[in-house]
Amino acid sequence: MSTRRLRLVAPLLLGLLVSACGPHTDSSIGMWSTPLDLQFARPDLAVPVPPAVVVKLLPAPPQVLLHLANPTIVPLPPLPPAPVLPPGCPEPDAPGKPGKPLTTSTLGAPAPGYYSYATNGSGTVSGGASSVSAPLPNTTAVTVGAATKSAPDATIGLEGGAPASGTETTYTVTTRLSKSVVQTDTLMVSATSINLVKRQLTNADRSFDITPTPQVRLMVFGPVGTTWSSRGTDSGSSATLDYSGSIDAIKDVKVCGVVTRAYQVSYQSTLTNNTGMEVIRTGTDSTKPATFTIAPQLGGLVLSQVVHSQDVRLYSDLSGYVGTNLDYTSVLRELSPTLSSPPS
Numbered sequence: 607m608s609t610r611r612l613r614l615v616a617p618l619l620l621g622l623l624v625s626a627c628g629p630h631t632d633s634s635i636g637m638w639s640t641p642l643d644l645q646f647a648r649p650d651l652a653v654p655v656p657p658a659v660v661v662k663l664l665p666a667p668p669q670v671l672l673h674l675a676n677p678t679i680v681p682l683p684p685l686p687p688a689p690v691l692p693p694g695c696p697e698p699d700a701p702g703k704p705g706k707p708l709t710t711s712t713l714g715a716p717a718p719g720y721y722s723y724a725t726n727g728s729g730t731v732s733g734g735a736s737s738v739s740a741p742l743p744n745t746t747a748v749t750v751g752a753a754t755k756s757a758p759d760a761t762i763g764l765e766g767g768a769p770a771s772g773t774e775t776t777y778t779v780t781t782r783l784s785k786s787v788v789q790t791d792t793l794m795v796s797a798t799s800i801n802l803v804k805r806q807l808t809n810a811d812r813s814f815d816i817t818p819t820p821q822v823r824l825m826v827f828g829p830v831g832t833t834w835s836s837r838g839t840d841s842g843s844s845a846t847l848d849y850s851g852s853i854d855a856i857k858d859v860k861v862c863g864v865v866t867r868a869y870q871v872s873y874q875s876t877l878t879n880n881t882g883m884e885v886i887r888t889g890t891d892s893t894k895p896a897t898f899t900i901a902p903q904l905g906g907l908v909l910s911q912v913v914h915s916q917d918v919r920l921y922s923d924l925s926g927y928v929g930t931n932l933d934y935t936s937v938l939r940e941l942s943p944t945l946s947s948p949p950s
Contacts, residue, residue: 719943727934
């Protein structure tokens with residue numbers, strides 16, 4: 607077995623947590639106050655994670671999951687080859703041609719269809735004194751739904767203001783890291799920002815939705831140096847999403863031979879689900895910033911991203927917590943979407 611590919615390491619992550627009989631009062635207080643240090647503050651909640659749980663949480667290739675579930679029977683497969691260039695794309699080191707000029711904002715949406723992102727990174731599940739890591743699939747599938755027009759809601763004043771037309775563009779973005787690990791965002795475009803209306807998170811273990819009020823502003827239009835903070839609460843579950851971002855630079859991103867100017871944004875987000883006893887943090891570790899590059903001239907299409915996500919949850923069946931870390935980069939492979947769904 608390759609120790610580089612599947613290893614036991616000292617756990618340095620947050621993970622998914624849930625409690626069957628209801629959380630111990632002290633443990634819930636400890637999680638919300640010091641979620642990163644939970645295993646050290648409450649060692650009685652640091653429990654080993656069985657393979658049956660690991661395979662539900664990791665967005666790993668199917669062959670790797672089979673090995674993790676049956677390590678003595680199924681051998682560890684070799685790393686998958688790097689994705690080949692899409693047909694018609696020049697070699698990465700070939701000179702690029704300029705794309706659409708950069709615009710400062712958009713009132714529209716990316717072209718609907720299926721996008722493919724080359725992905726490189728790993729996921730780690732931890733509990734107790736050990737953790738298990740595995741590579742992520744090398745392709746992330748993203749589906750952008752057809753845009754519609756919607757009337758602004760009652761809290762539009764906190765969401766960037768209404769466009770002059772009186773309606774906002776609404777669309778969905780579904781990101782599939784693997785067959786079972788999926789995130790679907792419903793987005794609306796205000797006069798000055800792209801906002802999160804609803805987020806649905808799913809893996810093989812649980813499904814969780816948050817509909818924040820007011821909408822959370824994921825991207826605020828403006829020049830380099832623009833900063834913002836946004837917070838929304840789900841009125842049904844009391845789940846909250848705290849988000850802050852900044853436009854750090856303008857970058858040239860070459861995708862399939864086309865050089866597109868885009869804004870590079872760094873962000874920090876904390877999603878707290880009190881009902882499910884779960885905290886998800888992205889980009890909150892200053893040594894591992896989370897970033898994305900976004901092209902308003904392409905309707906707000908994300909060209910690349912760097913994700914460092916930590917998720918911690920009190921796990922009912924184990925009477926303890928389980929941690930899941932995702933650390934990866936994704937780069938768009940083609941600017942134009944396909945209209946047919948890729949094979950699952």
